[in-house]
Amino acid sequence: MKHILITLCIYLLTVSAFCQKWTFALVADNCGWHTGVRYMLTEIRDMTINETVPFPKAEFIVAAGDLDLANENWGIVQDPQYQAPPYYPVMGNHDDETPADVDLMLDTILPSLDSVVLRDNRCNYYVDWKNVRIIVFDQYSGLGQATWINWMDSLITDADFADHVFISFHGPAFPRGRYAGPPAAWADDLWNMLLSHGTKVKGIMVGHTHSFCRMRVLDPHSACAFDGLCYPDEPGGIYQIDAGALGITGGDNNNTIVYVEVDGANLRFMTVACPFNNDSWAMTDYWILGPDSLAPYVTDSKPSGTVNTTEVIVLVETQENAFVRWSMSDQSYYEMANQFVTGEGAKIHTTTLSLENDMAYTFYVRAVDDSGNVMDTSRVITFTIDTLCYTVTWKDQGYDDGSWSTGTAEIGYGDGDENTVIPHVDAAYFRKSFFIDDASAFSSCSLGVKYDDGVVVYLNGYEIARRSMLPGEVTYSTFASGDHEGSAFAVNDITSFISHFRNGGNVIAAEVHQVSSTSSDLSFDLELYSGNDTLVAPQEVWFYSADYNTPEDKSSCGGTTGAGISASTQNDMAVTVEPNPFNPVMVISIFIGAGLSPDPTNGLPAATSPTLRIYNVQGVCVHNAGTSFLYNKRTVNTACTHAYTWNARNMPSGTYIIRICVNGIVYTKRAVLLR
The missing domain is CATH 2.60.40.1930 (Macroglobulin (MG2) domain)
Known part of the structure; x- marks a missing residue:
């Protein structure tokens, strides 16, 4: 009887532990961009920037190859004072080419992880974590195809305790992105073995392409599986999840982290774009495996703050296809009488409302999905309408740059001759105010700009010069069209833009962009003159923003600072x-x-x-x-x-x-x- 009770207690404790939701993170290809990697690994560890991520903090990290294993990065995820999550490395092709990285993995990282069960003296191992088994395969260890497939097969068979098995290696079975093409020669044998285990294996986690993508493959011989531009989604198949890149990006120009939430037999997956190439840790993909018992939730809603029109577009985005209702009091979904005009059964929902000026509004929003799962708490949207308000961007005259940093030009990094050194960003933004007594006296005007690699210059919000930047909209993630060394001032005749000068206060603004994330330097200085009059001299003090984002727009409603006024x-x-x-x-x-x-x-x-x-x-x-x-x-x-x-x-x-x-x-x- 004692043995039965002990066994029952152990069983109940085990079930209780596995029934709690928990999360792990998947990253890949982060070599070559030390600052960005440190920033994003710190966010995975602490989860402080995006406090609205509806997943628990990651309990461990799987890094699917080509890792940035500089000591300062390794320190982020192994420092015990931060309760850092274990970091499980996968051997990539660039890792294998770097003896120091191989030694760090085999001699330092893996021995420090008590949970790792090694197969040999290479990066072949497995980890059991709660109700999940992770199998890691080193594609560069020299194992024959039959050997490593049989090894995986035995580990899957032995994982009786596990609800889910994931396998991670670097190079994809079904290449996409910049390596798009037919399946790898071993893909057929591997997939046949994986499918023989039914639904046990949930996904293959890879990297190498530097662009996030996912596909679900049931038939490795299908036309879609062989088409490098096709992403099959076949029910009953096994997912291949390419984590994208934390470092140098691929064709999608996004740095991504994949979060996997385990909830017993259910799995939820979420991909977020990191703010180096996206403004807000935005969720870019979401999907579910297992019976859908999870209610939808709102990932984004607009407007907020102050709105400058009485015709207001209310937008709500849900993480899955859903039906959304709203009311002006907090009610259950089925008590809410108002539906959104567009987006029913989709992820993005909008409705246009005619409201009154000088009023504050609060709306409550709830959603239900196709499975009948209903939100039990409302998303609250609050805003005020003031038609005297207007939106100003970072390049406009009325923008409040009081929170920006200041520094003397030349401003940048990497050359050694800067008067002001800034972080290693892909783009930086600059503003400066100057005064004109009589703009009508100007008959000509010239602009000199020192930049590396591309630049766009604005006068009172109007574009007046563009160099090494392609036409069209420019954001933080827009790269320059070519290399340019900022060793001398490039002169631009801007006489045709004289009409944009104003008597009194004026603002000159500029954005400088790298040609790639791996470019080693960025430079900026500017001079502006009309005839013998110097309006802006070289090596003056500028306001600048180097925060890995395009500066946010602001609402000007009165009391707003003018150009350059602190x-x-x-x-x-x-x-x-x-x-x-x-x-x-x-x-x-x-x-x-x-x-x-x-x-x-x-x-x-x-x-x-x-x-x-x-x-x-x-x-x-x-x-x-x-x-x-x-x-x-x-x-x-x-x-x-x-x-x-x-x-x-x-x-x-x-x-x-x-x-x-x-x-x-x-x-x-x-x-x-x-x-």
Whole structure:
């Protein structure tokens, strides 16, 4: 009886452990890009950047060949103080060509892993983890085809405890991407053996192509299996999962991590694009194996923050095909009366709503999938409508660059002659403000730019020069069209763009792109002149962003900093409205402090007469005061006050928005007319 109870307890503990959801991560081909690899391995280890990943933190990492095994990278995943996940290496062709990497794997990494059961003195082993067995095969170890297939066959047969078996080696059985072609010579024998085990083997995990893809193969002789451009999805087949690359990317230009969540007999797979080539750790693929008992969930929703139109497109993206409903109170899915207009039974769902200005909205969203699994908590979407707001990009004049870094040009890395060294990014972004007294006096203008490898230059948001960059939209992941050494200034005649100069504050912006992720250097400096007038000199101070992303757009709604104006300078301006509420007369006053005076440190002009417009809540301008302010002339280091009286005797009661612009800085105030 004791033995029965002990056995039963062990069984229950084992089942309980296996029933808990857990995750492992799959990566590949990360050699050649040390900074990126360290960044992404740290994220797998800590899972701190993307806190919305609905998978548990990875318990181990399978690295499917061609690894960056520099000591600092190996340290990320073996440092005990961080509870780092075990790192199971797979031998790749470049690893095999590098004796130091082979020695590190065989003499350091594998001996440090208690869970590894080695076959021989090469990288052939297996690992048992909860209800999963991972078999790792070294394709470069010299084993004959029959030997290694028989070895795998026996390990699969012996894995009675396992719900799932995965096999990992470097070179794919069915090559795709840059190695697209017919199956490997051994693919037929391997697949026949794997299929003989029924549904035990869930997937083959490979690398080598540097581009993520997946396929499910039942018939290795099918036309699709032999077509390098075809990706079969055959029910009952076995998945080949190419992890893509953490390092040099392939044709898809994405760095990817594959997460595998194990939930008893069920598996969920998610591929995320890393933010070096994608803005937000976005999920790029998702699929399920096993009975579908998991509810859908929302991976993205828009809008948020402030919206500048009353015609609002609400977008929801689910990780699987689903049916989505919404309401303005938190209800169950079946109580929600509103459906999305497009996307039913798909992943992307949209609906357009006509809403009111100057209002805050909250929407609740839930979804159900084809299997009847329903979300039990709502995705909450909140935003405010303000038609006086507008979106500004990093290249626009009104963009707030106060969070950017500053440095003296030349700015870059890799050459040794930089005044400011930045991280090893694929693209960097630069902004600088300058002042013009009279733009109409310009008859010619030239731009000199020092860049490595490609550059696009903008004046007040308008493109004025492009070198070594192909036509079309440019993002962080856009590479230059060719090598260019930034050793000298390349001169561009931009006389045809003189109309884009403005009296007062102006902004020159530039983005510099590498020709590839492995390029060793990046350089930037710029000069701008008209005749004998130097508008921007070489080796000046610039704002720059080198954060592995395109700088995010921002909403300008009033109180937004203008071109090159720091937060501390901005605080030297104040706007008051008295009385508020009013009936029917109010006085609008602007105080401009001495901090906006021109001086050698900020280079800003004395304030010019402000402009003032008043809008109703529908966004219609009901009064344009122009520059009809009482304007007190000011000198350097002195303050001044502007005042304006508005009589709203012909206006209905309601909320009015006062919009004031001074030197490119926009402020808004709200006032209520009560009759």
